[in-house]
Structures are given as C-alpha cells and as structure tokens.
Amino acid sequence: MRIWRTIFFVLALAPAVTRAQMAVRIPPNVAAQLMVPQPAVDNSQPENISATAEFDPPCVRPGGKAFYRVTITATENSIAWPDKIPAPPELRFGARAHGQLMQPDGTPFHPVSGFVCEITATNAGHFVVSNLVIWVGGRSLEIPAASLDAASQAAASPARKLSLEVSDTNLFIGQPFRVRVILPATSGKRLETLREVQFNGDPVLTDRMATRRSVEAVNHDGQLTPAFIYETVATPLVAGTLNISAQGFTAGGEFGGPMVISVPVTIPSGPPKNVLLVSDAVSLNVRPLPTEAELPGYTGAIGKFFSDPPRLATNRIHLGEPVSLNTTFHGKGDLTRFVPPALPASRDWQIIADDPPDNGFTLIPITDEVQETPAIPFSYFDPATAKYVDLSIPPLPVTVVGERLPEQLPPADDEAGNTEPLKLTGLAATPGKAVATLTPLQLRGWFVGGQLVPVLGFLVLWQWDRRRRFLEAHPEIGRRRQAIRALRREKIKMKIAIESGSSTAFVIHAAEAMRIAVAPMYPANPVALVGGDVLTQLDQAARNGRAGETVKKIFAAADEQFSIGPKTQADLLALAADVETVLQQLEEKL
Amino acid sequence: MNWRPYLLVLLTLGSAMTVRAAPTNDFFATGIELSRAGEFPEAAAAFEKSAGIRPAAGTLVNLGIAEWLRGHAGAAILAWERARWINPFDPRARADLKFARRAAQVDEAELKWFEIQSTWLPPDAWLWLAGASLWLAVGMMTLPQFFRRRKTGWQQVLAAAGLGIFLACLPANLGVISRTNLGFVLKNDAPLLQTPTRTGEVISTLTAGEPARRVRTRGDYYLVRTENESGWVERNAFGLVSE
Numbered sequence: 001m002r003i004w005r006t007i008f009f010v011l012a013l014a015p016a017v018t019r020a021q022m023a024v025r026i027p028p029n030v031a032a033q034l035m036v037p038q039p040a041v042d043n044s045q046p047e048n049i050s051a052t053a054e055f056d057p058p059c060v061r062p063g064g065k066a067f068y069r070v071t072i073t074a075t076e077n078s079i080a081w082p083d084k085i086p087a088p089p090e091l092r093f094g095a096r097a098h099g100q101l102m103q104p105d106g107t108p109f110h111p112v113s114g115f116v117c118e119i120t121a122t123n124a125g126h127f128v129v130s131n132l133v134i135w136v137g138g139r140s141l142e143i144p145a146a147s148l149d150a151a152s153q154a155a156a157s158p159a160r161k162l163s164l165e166v167s168d169t170n171l172f173i174g175q176p177f178r179v180r181v182i183l184p185a186t187s188g189k190r191l192e193t194l195r196e197v198q199f200n201g202d203p204v205l206t207d208r209m210a211t212r213r214s215v216e217a218v219n220h221d222g223q224l225t226p227a228f229i230y231e232t233v234a235t236p237l238v239a240g241t242l243n244i245s246a247q248g249f250t251a252g253g254e255f256g257g258p259m260v261i262s263v264p265v266t267i268p269s270g271p272p273k274n275v276l277l278v279s280d281a282v283s284l285n286v287r288p289l290p291t292e293a294e295l296p297g298y299t300g301a302i303g304k305f306f307s308d309p310p311r312l313a314t315n316r317i318h319l320g321e322p323v324s325l326n327t328t329f330h331g332k333g334d335l336t337r338f339v340p341p342a343l344p345a346s347r348d349w350q351i352i353a354d355d356p357p358d359n360g361f362t363l364i365p366i367t368d369e370v371q372e373t374p375a376i377p378f379s380y381f382d383p384a385t386a387k388y389v390d391l392s393i394p395p396l397p398v399t400v401v402g403e404r405l406p407e408q409l410p411p412a413d414d415e416a417g418n419t420e421p422l423k424l425t426g427l428a429a430t431p432g433k434a435v436a437t438l439t440p441l442q443l444r445g446w447f448v449g450g451q452l453v454p455v456l457g458f459l460v461l462w463q464w465d466r467r468r469r470f471l472e473a474h475p476e477i478g479r480r481r482q483a484i485r486a487l488r489r490e491k492i493k494m495k496i497a498i499e500s501g502s503s504t505a506f507v508i509h510a511a512e513a514m515r516i517a518v519a520p521m522y523p524a525n526p527v528a529l530v531g532g533d534v535l536t537q538l539d540q541a542a543r544n545g546r547a548g549e550t551v552k553k554i555f556a557a558a559d560e561q562f563s564i565g566p567k568t569q570a571d572l573l574a575l576a577a578d579v580e581t582v583l584q585q586l587e588e589k590l
Numbered sequence: 591m592n593w594r595p596y597l598l599v600l601l602t603l604g605s606a607m608t609v610r611a612a613p614t615n616d617f618f619a620t621g622i623e624l625s626r627a628g629e630f631p632e633a634a635a636a637f638e639k640s641a642g643i644r645p646a647a648g649t650l651v652n653l654g655i656a657e658w659l660r661g662h663a664g665a666a667i668l669a670w671e672r673a674r675w676i677n678p679f680d681p682r683a684r685a686d687l688k689f690a691r692r693a694a695q696v697d698e699a700e701l702k703w704f705e706i707q708s709t710w711l712p713p714d715a716w717l718w719l720a721g722a723s724l725w726l727a728v729g730m731m732t733l734p735q736f737f738r739r740r741k742t743g744w745q746q747v748l749a750a751a752g753l754g755i756f757l758a759c760l761p762a763n764l765g766v767i768s769r770t771n772l773g774f775v776l777k778n779d780a781p782l783l784q785t786p787t788r789t790g791e792v793i794s795t796l797t798a799g800e801p802a803r804r805v806r807t808r809g810d811y812y813l814v815r816t817e818n819e820s821g822w823v824e825r826n827a828f829g830l831v832s833e
C-alpha cells in the first residue's frame with residue numbers, strides 16, 4: 001500500500017519537477033564564435049605597448065634601396081600612422097605596406113603591427129629618421145630613431161624581401177592564375193615560414209581554399225636555395241594594367257597547417273621574430289572578355305575544359321520518377337572556381353542540380369510525352385584562342401511511362417439486357433485502308449485544277465463541232481486546202497523527176513500539178529481537166545505569152561505519152577522553170 | 591453508244607485513287623510486337639511513324655490502343671477518330687471510341703446534319719462522287735449532240751441521275767470541309783486561355799478527349815469553341831482530325 005502511495009505521490013509531483021526537452025538556444029555572439037574561432041586579443045595594458053624601428057639593410061650604396069620597418073605591439077586599427085614621416089630630404093620614400101599579426105604566444109593573443117616603407121638614399125651620407133611620436137589607442141607612443149648609412153664602398157647586401165611569381169601575365173577578366181610568394185632561406189639554409197600573406201595593389205580575388213604551402217628549391221641569385229612557397233589562385237577583377245605585390249610576416253618555424261617539404265632545410269626553433277616583408281610589384285595585362293559570339297550557358301568558366309559523355313541512370317522511367325544525369329568535367333589548371341552549368345528552364349522536366357563538387361543533375365519528368373532529356377547549355381572561354389567553346393550536355397533519348405487507363409469497363413446500367421463488359425478491341429493485324437494524307441481532297445488545290453481537264457475536253461469538242469459545221473457550210477475552203485496539199489505533193493514528185501533526169505515523169509507530174517491547181521476553181525475532179533481548162537484560168541497576157549506556151553507544151557507532151565506514133569525527143573526538162581512560174585501563178589489564185 | 595462500261599471504269603479508278611489497302615510496313619509490325627510486349631510508349635511511337643508515312647485505319651486503331659494503354663486518353667480518341675475519318679465503316683474504331691468516351695467521361699462531338707451526312711462515306715469519296723456525277727450529267731447532255739446522235743432515254747435518265755447525285759453530294763462535301771476544323775483535346779486539364787499567350791488568364795481547363803472546333807489559328811495557339819465556351823488552347827494540346 002505504501003508503495004502505491006509513493007508511486008502516486010511521485011507521479012503527482014512529476015509535472016512540477018520535469019518538463020519537456022527544449023531546443024538549446026545559443027546566443028548570437030556565442031554562435032558566431034562557434035562558427036569562426038575568435039581568440040581573445042590582449043589590449044588591456046596600453047602602457048606595455050612597445051615599438052621598434054630599423055632600416056633593412058642599415059648600409060646601402062647611394063641610389064640603393066632599403067626598407068624602413070616599424071613594428072608595434074598593438075592592433076593595427078588602434079594606430080594613427082602619420083601620412084608623412086619626417087626624414088632628411090636625401091631619403092626618398094617609395095611604396096608602403098602595413099599589416100597585422102596575432103602572436104599565439106599564450107592566451108590571449110598578442111597583436112603585432114608592421115609598417116614598411118621603401119626608401120632610396122639619393123646621396124651618400126649618414127641619415128637618421130629621428131624619433132617620432134604617434135597615437136596608439138588614445139595614448140602617445142614614441143617610435144625610436146633609426147639610421148641609414150649610404151656609402152659607395154658599402155657591402156652589397158640586399159634587403160630581405162619576398163619574390164612574387166605569377167603563372168601568366170596576359171589574362172582576361174575572371175581568368176584564374178596561380179601566384180607564388182617565395183621566401184628564400186637565409187644563410188645556413190635556415191628557413192622561415194610566412195603568415196598573414198596578402199596581396200596589395202590593384203584588385204585581384206585570391207582563393208584561400210586553393211592555398212598550398214611547400215618548401216622547395218628555387219633559383220635565388222643564381223643558385224638553388226630552399227624557399228618557403230605560399231601558392232594560391234588569384235583572379236583579376238578589372239581590365240587594364242594591374243600591379244600587384246605581396247606581403248607577409250615571417251613566422252619562424254610555425255607551420256600552422258600541412259606543408260610539403262621536398263628539400264633539406266633547417267627549421268629554426270624558439271619564438272619567431274615577426275617581420276613584415278614585401279615583394280616587388282608584378283604587372284598584369286588584363287583584357288575584358290569579348291562580348292560578341294558568347295555562347296549560351298556561359299557561367300564564367302575560363303580555361304580549357306573537357307567533359308565525359310553524359311550518363312543517364314536509365315532511359316526508361318515512370319512519370320514523376322527521378323533519374324540522375326551524370327557528367328564529369330575535366331580541366332587544365334584550377335577547377336576550384338569552376339561553375340557548373342546553370343539549370344535550364346523546362347516545362348516538361350523538374351531539374352535539380354547535385355550538390356557541389358558533383359556536376360550531375362536529378363531529372364524528374366513532369367509529363368510522359370517527353371522523348372528526350374532537356375539539353376543543358378554550357379560553354380567556357382578558352383583564353384588561348386580567345387573564343388567561347390560549346391560544352392553543352394546534349395539531350396538523351398528517354399521513354400517516360402505514364403499511368404495506364406482501364407482496358408475494361410463493367411456493363412452500363414442503362415443498357416438493358418447487355419451484360420457484356422465494355423472493353424478495348426484487339427490490335428488490327430493489317431494497316432487496312434489507307435490514304436495519302438488526312439487532308440481531304442476538298443482542301444487540296446490539285447483536285448480543283450483536275451476538274452479543268454474535262455472542262456477543256458468539252459471545250460475542244462465544242463470547238464471541233466463548230467469548225468466542222470463551218471466547213472460544211474463552206475466546202476470550197478476544204479477543196480482549196482485539199483488542192484494545196486495535193487499540189488505540194490506533186491511538186492515534190494516533179495522535183496524528184498527533174499533530179500533524176502526523167503523527162504516523162506516530169507511531164508506527167510507537171511500536168512497533174514496544173515490540173516490540181518485549177519480544179520477547185522470550177523470545181524471539178526482534176527482528172528477530168530485538160531490543158532484548155534488550165535489556160536482558161538491564166539491571165540490574158542500569160543495565156544498568150546510564155547506561160548501559155550509552157551502549158552500547151554506540157555499537156556501536148558503529156559498527151560503524147562498515150563500516142564502510138566513516134567515520140568518527140570524534145571528536152572522538156574528545160575521547161576522546169578517555166579512550169580514553176582505557171583504553178584506559182586495558179587497557186588496564188590487558190 | 592454504250593457509256594456504262596466507261597462510267598464503271600471511271601468510278602472504279604476514282605475509288606482506287608481515294609482509298610486503297612496499305613501494305614504492312616516495318617513500323618507497323620514493330621508497333622504490334624512492342625504492344626504485345628507491353629511497351630506501349632515505344633509501340634505508340636512506332637505506330638505514329640507508320641501513320642506518318644501512310645495514314646491507315648488499322649494503324650490508327652492500333653495507335654489509339656497503344657496511346658490509351660500508356661495513359662493518353664486524348665491522343666487515343668483522336669487516333670480512333672482519324673481511323674473513322676479514313677474508313678467510317680471500321681468497327682474497331684467505332685467500338686473503341688464508345689469504350690473510351692465512357693471511360694474518360696467525355697461526349698461525342700455534336701455534328702450538324704450535313705456533317706452527319708459526310709460521315710457516311712470517306713471524305714474523298716464524296717468529292718469523287720460529286721465530280722464524276724457532274725461530268726456524267728454534263729456528258730450525257732452534250733456528247734450526243736457533238737457526235738450527232740439522237741438523245742436516248744437512258745442517256746437522259748443518266749444525266750438526271752448524275753445531276754441529282756451531284757446536288758446530293760454538295761452538303762456532304764460542305765460537311766467534310768466543316769469537319770476539318772473538328773479536333774480533340776490531347777492533354778488532360780489543358781488550360782483554355784483568354785489570350786493566345788503563355789501568361790494568358792485561364793478560363794477553364796479541358797478534359798482529354800473533349801471535342802472542340804477550331805475557329806482561328808494564331809502562332810502556337812488555336813482559338814477553339816467547345817460545347818459551352820471559347821478560348822485559346824496551345825496547339826500541342828489540341829489535335830485536328832484531318833491534320
């Protein structure tokens with residue numbers, strides 16, 4: 001009983017002492033610190049701030065360059081650095097650089113700021129940059145004096161500085177290029193690393209994700225020297241002649257991350273001496289990208305790229321089923337800034353890009369009418385040829401299977417007595433009746449044009465009938481035409497007779513031709529006509545002249561063919577020209 | 591002169607030019623094989639290619655079956671209507687249309703009296719019949735005169751019959767022309783738009799297989815009139831029977 005009472009008591013008090021698990025709410029400042037580690041910085045004791053100043057190297061030849069370097073143990077933004085430093089007029093000031101470093105020599109970190117100014121001693125002499133008072137965090141700080149000796153017999157020890165190398169100096173806007181900041185080892189192959197490397201000058205975008213640090217042997221002053229190399233990828237952002245330089249703090253033996261060391265070196269131990277070093281400027285010639293002939297799908301990729309043939313997981317998918325389209329791009333050089341093809345707009349596909357670094361897509365068909373995947377335009381700019389190159393992903397054939405419809409329906413209630421279910425018929429075994437096109441003849445022009453054929457036929461018939469009736473009313477027309485055709489035939493025969501030298505045949509055909517020529521004028525059958533009938537049709541003058549004589553001779557010779565007596569052996573072929581004249585006169589009357 | 595053998599030859603030739611049996615082609619055979627294998631999208635594509643080469647009633651019936659079984663009610667109904675356009679006596683097309691309309695809950699197109707008359711024969715047959723009957727009548731009336739023959743009784747009867755058939759064919763031909771604007775909605779829930787633009791206001795949506803008449807064409811859109819309303823529909827969502 002006591003146990004039950006205890007249980008009841010505990011259960012009754014439970015709501016008061018327990019509560020639902022709540023999501024942990026992190027304050028925004030704490031969340032920011034979780035995302036990006038923010039070490040605390042020691043700036044609590046301004047009176048402990050110190051400053052050093054030096055010339056590097058302290059001795060130069062006249063006209064030689066040295067660096068005036070000031071190091072202050074304070075944050076950079078707390079220092080009011082003067083625009084002009086009081087110095088002898090023989091010292092000419094050049095490029096300046098400044099930077100800040102957090103020294104992790106305990107907790108909290110100690111800030112170190114560096115100011116470097118390139119100085120050229122125009123004349124020989126001993127020059128002093130006197131002590132200088134500046135304001136740091138609202139308090140004054142004295143920068144100690146520093147001196148530079150310029151003498152012609154000074155040892156030629158160059159100032160310690162960085163080397164800057166770039167992979168290409170002729171570039172296009174947005175074209176990534178590799179940049180190397182080199183810090184050669186000092187004497188004894190003592191190597192120091194660099195920290196807080198940054199680039200000064202005209203705007204270039206550096207990619208810290210592509211940063212690589214290594215120790216390699218480099219050619220320094222004509223001999224192979226181990227060097228610390230800070231390598232990264234930079235991208236020019238504006239066109240024109242850009243000048244960039246590098247700066248960085250020496251960090252002794254601090255590696256601060258993985259590093260490839262391929263040559264024997266001596267790594268210094270002990271706390272590093274953080275010295276701000278700078279490099280000479282490098283000039284870059286940056287051209288804008290050509291706007292003409294830009295291809296679709298250009299996402300800013302510059303370089304030389306290739307792609308493998310796209311692969312579709314399957315080419316037979318169901319409606320709404322995702323399918324992955326994989327494609328791989330290769331390139332010469334850096335691919336960290338490679339922007340994959342943009343998603344094309346499609347009414348038939350839902351397209352989802354895979355998360356980087358993958359360049360694939362997930363495709364979901366929205367309709368089952370599509371027969372191929374959407375083409376995905378992509379192009380890049382090849383700086384070697386200064387042309388855009390198409391690298392689009394072509395459409396791939398695909399079959400999308402939709403939802404099937406019913407093949408059979410139950411019999412409808414309103415169909416009295418019909419208990420057979422309604423269903424689809426089977427497939428037709430043969431194509432059956434076919435037509436050339438579904439467009440009906442009524443809408444095709446050729447059929448209307450074809451109706452002109454019978455119309456033309458009837459017109460021809462009508463015209464033929466009209467002509468026939470006309471010729472029946474005027475028979476002389478027919479006779480004349482018939483005579484002209486017959487006369488033409490006889491002339492040909494006459495010509496053949498002349499050519500063959502047959503006088504007899506010539507006479508017969510000449511007489512026949514004359515009879516044919518005058519027959520329609522009577523009208524009479526040519527066979528029934530004689531020479532007198534021909535003479536009658538000649539003019540009076542012709543009849544009494546040479547033409548009449550010719551007719552008489554021809555008909556006399558023709559009649560002589562039938563004579564049983566001796567035949568005259570006259571050369572009648574000589575009359576050919578006269579016969580032609582007579583026939584011409586008679587033909588004109590036809 | 592005996593004209594009857596010539597008339598018979600003319601009519602036979604006209605009929606042969608209009609409708610003839612199509613030979614089985616590779617796409618048709620492929621479509622049948624794919625249909626039997628249950629690959630209906632591929633079968634529909636094969637039948638569509640076969641019909642594209644030479645539209646045939648049997649091919650279109652099979653195309654309709656393949657489209658129906660892949661879930662395209664609108665395309666199936668259009669294919670069967672086209673089969674009936676070629677051969678109005680095709681029993682398969684008729685039965686499948688009846689089945690599909692009941693399953694898809696869509697109505698048959700409402701036809702005018704002369705359009706109904708035009709469905710009695712294939713569309714081209716009406717024009718051949720009209721042309722042949724007209725020229726028969728004209729010939730019977732004029733040829734005896736040309737050939738100086740006396741008009742006989744049978745010639746006059748033929749002329750009158752030809753003229754009568756020609757006049758009877760006129761409404762049917764008009765019906766054929768009118769039916770060329772008849773079409774069917776291909777896609778389910780196809781939007782009927784206020785304007786022929788992609789962003790046009792949607793008046794309503796149309797059911798796949800629903801009949802409509804084309805009124806006008808503008809770009810990629812048809813202005814169509816359904817039983818109850820008018821509006822613009824995308825060309826790829828609407829198929830004409832005679833296209």
